[in-house]
Amino acid sequence: MKYYPDPILKLINSLSKLPGIGKKTAERLALHILHAPNHEAVTLAADIIELKNSIRLCTVCFALSDKDKCRICSDPLRDKSLICVVENPTDMAAIEKSNAFSGTYHILGGALSPIDGIGPDDIRIKELFKRADPEKIKEIILATKTNVEGEATASYILEKLKKTKIRITRIASGIPMGSDLQYIDQLTMQKAMEKRYGF
Ligand SMILES: [Zn+2]
Numbered sequence: 449m450k451y452y453p454d455p456i457l458k459l460i461n462s463l464s465k466l467p468g469i470g471k472k473t474a475e476r477l478a479l480h481i482l483h484a485p486n487h488e489a490v491t492l493a494a495d496i497i498e499l500k501n502s503i504r505l506c507t508v509c510f511a512l513s514d515k516d517k518c519r520i521c522s523d524p525l526r527d528k529s530l531i532c533v534v535e536n537p538t539d540m541a542a543i544e545k546s547n548a549f550s551g552t553y554h555i556l557g558g559a560l561s562p563i564d565g566i567g568p569d570d571i572r573i574k575e576l577f578k579r580a581d582p583e584k585i586k587e588i589i590l591a592t593k594t595n596v597e598g599e600a601t602a603s604y605i606l607e608k609l610k611k612t613k614i615r616i617t618r619i620a621s622g623i624p625m626g627s628d629l630q631y632i633d634q635l636t637m638q639k640a641m642e643k644r645y646g647f
Contacts, residue, residue: 510555510572512537520552527551529586535559539629546637559597560604582613589644590618595626606647617644
């Protein structure tokens with residue numbers, strides 16, 4: 449690829465760092481961008497800069513947002529007395545796609561994993577407990593992954609909250625053990641939400 453001028457090589461190099469993009473695809477994309485109309489290339493570059501400058505975490509649920517409060521937390525139609533606890537924004541997106549849930553979320557930013565040295569202070573569990581006001585919250589749905597770390601995280605939260613008046617439930621049915629929520633199909637996710645169980 450040495451025959452390309454430096455700006456093209458630089459773009460190929462940057463693009464090939466994206467997940468799932470090898471050198472060949474990066475080369476094809478770089479040449480596509482080169483030949484695209486000027487405004488398309490400029491928009492792409494501007495979109496990336498805007499994304500990096502404007503996206504932050506919702507101050508309530510820690511979802512990705514371009515405002516202080518995310519779209520879900522500021523939606524009057526969402527039931528604020530329901531909190532669905534997930535590990536990552538992609539898990540939240542998977543549940544949203546299923547249209548099975550009309551409450552709010554809490555994004556932990558990971559799961560407990562003593563082996564990797566990840567304890568309660570390393571994810572947003574304290575922030576969840578702070579939100580868990582029995583006067584305002586009716587139910588907390590634990591939708592962490594169904595692998596060892598996800599189960600450990602759910603158990604930890606349950607243990608801490610079971611003395612409160614809040615109903616604690618766990619999504620279950622239909623989700624294969626050890627699976628990543630972002631790869632669950634819509635129907636399975638709907639069933640899992642419908643058949644969540646209490647403790
Ligand atoms: Zn939010």
